[in-house]
Amino acid sequence: MSKRTYLALAAAGVLTLGLSGSALAFHAGGVAHCDGCHSMHNSADNPIGVNATANNQLLKGSDASSTCLNCHAGAGGYHIASTTGANTSQGGDFYWITKDYSVIVRGNPVLYSKDDHGHNIVAADFSMAADANPNNAMAPGGTYQATNLGCNSCHNPHGQVNGGTANGTAPISGSGSYGGAELGDGSILGNYRLLGDTLYTPPGGTQFTNPAPIARATNVSGGSYGGIVDYGSGMSEWCSNCHTNFVNDSHKHPAGNGEHLGSAIVPVDNYNKYVATGNFTGNVATAYDALVPFERGITDRTALSADPVTGVDVNSNVMCLTCHRAHASANANAGRWDFEVELLEESHALNSGDVDTTVAAVYYKAGTNGMLLNDIAGEYGVHQRSLCNKCHVQD
Numbered sequence: 001m002s003k004r005t006y007l008a009l010a011a012a013g014v015l016t017l018g019l020s021g022s023a024l025a026f027h028a029g030g031v032a033h034c035d036g037c038h039s040m041h042n043s044a045d046n047p048i049g050v051n052a053t054a055n056n057q058l059l060k061g062s063d064a065s066s067t068c069l070n071c072h073a074g075a076g077g078y079h080i081a082s083t084t085g086a087n088t089s090q091g092g093d094f095y096w097i098t099k100d101y102s103v104i105v106r107g108n109p110v111l112y113s114k115d116d117h118g119h120n121i122v123a124a125d126f127s128m129a130a131d132a133n134p135n136n137a138m139a140p141g142g143t144y145q146a147t148n149l150g151c152n153s154c155h156n157p158h159g160q161v162n163g164g165t166a167n168g169t170a171p172i173s174g175s176g177s178y179g180g181a182e183l184g185d186g187s188i189l190g191n192y193r194l195l196g197d198t199l200y201t202p203p204g205g206t207q208f209t210n211p212a213p214i215a216r217a218t219n220v221s222g223g224s225y226g227g228i229v230d231y232g233s234g235m236s237e238w239c240s241n242c243h244t245n246f247v248n249d250s251h252k253h254p255a256g257n258g259e260h261l262g263s264a265i266v267p268v269d270n271y272n273k274y275v276a277t278g279n280f281t282g283n284v285a286t287a288y289d290a291l292v293p294f295e296r297g298i299t300d301r302t303a304l305s306a307d308p309v310t311g312v313d314v315n316s317n318v319m320c321l322t323c324h325r326a327h328a329s330a331n332a333n334a335g336r337w338d339f340e341v342e343l344l345e346e347s348h349a350l351n352s353g354d355v356d357t358t359v360a361a362v363y364y365k366a367g368t369n370g371m372l373l374n375d376i377a378g379e380y381g382v383h384q385r386s387l388c389n390k391c392h393v394q395d
Contacts, residue, residue, distance in 0.1 A: 027159070027177055027194070030158075030159025030160075030172045030177070030190040030191075030194055031157065031158045031159040031194075036071075037059060037060055037067050037068075037157065038057070038058045038059060038060065039058050039059075039060055040058065061123075061124075061125050062124040062125050063122060063123060063124055063125075063150060064150045064151055064152045064157070064203070065121045065122055065123035065126075065128065065150040065151045065152075066123045066124055066125035066126060068123075068151040068152075068155075068157075069081055069094075069123050069125070069126050069151075070125075073126060075087065076088075080092075080093065080094055080327055081093065081094035081095060081123075081126065081128075082095045083095065084356065084359045084360055085099065085330065085355070085356075085359065085360030085361060085362075086359050086360060086361055087361065088361050088364045088367045088373070089327070090217070090227075090228075090229050090290075090325075090326075090366075091193075091325060091326040091327040092118060092325030092326060092327035092328045092329045092334060093327065093328060093329075093361065094118070094121065094128065094327055094328050095328070095360075096114065096117035096118055096328040096329055096330050097114050097115070097117050097118050097119070097120050097121070097128060097328045098114055098126075098127065098128060099114050099117070099354075099355075100112065100113055100114050100354070101348070101349060101352040101354035101355050102352060102353075102354060103348045103349075103351050103352045105348075110348075112332065112348055112349075112352075113133075115131045115132050115133050115136070116133075116332045116333065117328045117329060117330065117331070117332070117334060118325065118327055118328025118329060118334035119149060119154075119326075119327060119328060119334070120136075120146065120149060121149055121150050121151060121153075122147065122148075122149060122150050123150070123151075130146040130147045130149060131146045131149075139242040139243055140243060140246070141240075141243040141244055141245035141246040141249075141252075142240075142242045142243050142244045142245065143206075143244075144202070144204070144205050144242045145204055147204075148202070148203050148204030148205065150203065152202060152203060153202040153203065153205065153242070154195060154196060154202070154326075155193065155194045155195060155196065156191070156194055156195070156196045156197065156200050157194070159172060159190055159191070159194050160197065160200070161188075161190060161191060161197050161212075162197050162198055162199055162211070163197060163198060163199025163200055163201075163207075164199075165199060172188055172189065172190040174189040174190075177189075177190070177192070177193050177194050177217070178192070178216065178217045179191060179192030179193065179214070179215050179216050179217060179301055191212035192212060192213060192214070192215040192216070192217065192301075193215075193217070195212040195213065195238065196208050196212065196241075197211050197212045198210065198211040198212075202242075205242070208238075208241040209241065210234070210237040210238050210240060210241050211234060211238065212234070212238060213231070213232070213233065213234035213235040213237075213238045214231075214232030214233050214234055214298060214299055214300070214301050214304070215229055215230065215231045215232055215235065215301070215304070216229070216230045216232070216301055216304035216305070216306065217229050227307075227366055227367060228288075228290050228307065228308055228365075228366045228370075229290075229293065230296070230304040230305045230306075230308040231293055231294065231295040231296065231319060231321065232295060232296055232297075232298035232299060232300070232301060232303070232304050233257050233295050233296075233297055233298055233299050233317075234257065234295075234299075235295060235319040235320060235321055236255040236256040236257070236259075236319045236320045237256060237257060239320045243320075246320070253318075253323075254318060255317075255318050255319050255320050255322070256317065256319070257295070257297070257317060258317070259317045259318050260297070260314060260315065260316065260317050261294070261312050261313075261314070261316045261317065261318065261391065262312075262313075262314040262316075265392075266391050266392065268312055268313060268314060268316075270390070270391055270392070270393045271287060271292075271294070271311055271312045271316075271390055271391055272284045272287040272311040272312060273287075274287075274389065274390050274391075274393055275380075276379075276380040276381050276384055277380065277381060277383055277384050277385050277389065277395045278381070278383070278395070279381075280393075282311070283311075284310060284311040284312075284313075285309070285310060285311075286309055286310075286311075287310065287311025287312070288308050288309045288310055288311055289365070289387075289390060290365040290366045290370060291336055291337065291363070291365050291371070291387060292322060292323075292336070292387050292390040292391070293319075293321060293322055294312055294316050294317065294318060294319065294322055295316065295317045295318075295319045296315065296316055297315035297316055297317055298315075318391070323335060323336055323339075323388075324336065330347075330349035330355070330360065330361075330362040331347065331348070331349065331362075332348075336387070337363065337386065337387050338350075339386070341386075342385060342386075343382075343383060343384060343385060344363070344376045344380070344384045344385070344386070344387070345376050345377060345382060345384070347362060347363075347376075349362045350362050350363075350374060350376075357373075357374050361373045361374070362374050363375075363376055365379075
């Protein structure tokens with residue numbers, strides 16, 4: 001058994017214990033035990049990394065992202081980088097930033113580059129490199145360098161709240177990543193997905209000025225990390241730590257805490273009544289569509305649901321993740337759906353001979369317990385148009 005396989009299996013075992021309430025979860029307290037990621041002394045029987053070279057941070061990978069993927073690469077569960085595109089994490093699958101595919105458009109072959117499918121993290125041990133597109137040498141709308149982009153550009157690997165300055169306010173316990181309600185013993189579960197908080201400084205970047213978003217992940221719908229997420233507030237503002245000009249810009253689609261549904265342009269009833277193209281029989285009780293999530297305008301994580309199903313009200317707002325996956329997707333610009341086709345069944349990845357759609361998850365909602373993988377026709381109908389219509393209803 002390789003060391004990488006051993007690490008992944010070991011992490012899976014302790015994480016399973018953690019989900020059942022044990023204190024042995026790998027990310028208990030928000031951060032793994034030190035030697036899960038670091039090798040204290042490089043030696044013949046304890047090398048630094050599987051395929052890695054020595055580095056001054058004593059990481060078990062050549063770089064931070066490779067170290068994360070030593071455990072988080074694989075199929076299903078808490079893995080976020082598969083070898084087939086099969087993962088159904090709400091954040092998406094980093095497989096797509098390694099996958100070029102082509103499709104015939106108007107009789108001509110068109111290449112859809114791996115560089116266009118999401119956040120191109122640098123993970124040398126897994127053959128993941130910075131975005132080669134010169135237009136994306138820096139974060140769109142910001143100044144963060146593509147060559148510095150890694151898992152720890154967004155996630156604080158040590159799970160600190162408020163840059164570690166809030167020590168003593170309450171211990172972090174549980175998995176440290178679900179962002180759920182307080183446990184009732186004075187402790188908290190930490191920031192949602194260990195996202196960097198105010199005062200966090202990512203490698204090669206500037207200090208974050210916007211705090212981690214309020215959100216709650218569930219292990220109920222879809223199993224493990226594929227379940228639905230109930231978003232409270234602050235996601236777009238948090239994204240703007242790097243994509244500075246994408247919030248409050250009149251030339252961009254509105255997104256943020258102040259961009260509430262319920263205007264003359266987007267009435268609340270649009271989202272709640274829209275079921276599919278031509279079907280407006282929905283109601284607020286069952287209107288939630290995990291392929292088109294939104295924020296509820298809530299700042300108290302304890303008020304979020306572990307299994308959200310209800311639709312929007314006048315406090316709800318659109319956010320960056322309403323349309324995009326955080327990591328990567330099969331579609332251009334990490335889209336939750338293909339923005340470039342009229343009918344979703346025409347999506348480029350679904351119609352490329354380079355993508356095995358019996359395995360790769362091009363479309364999914366809440367893991368495999370939600371929409372069957374890629375079954376657009378079964379979920380919405382064969383003539384389903386863009387899901388922009390869930391809010392804008394132009395179909």
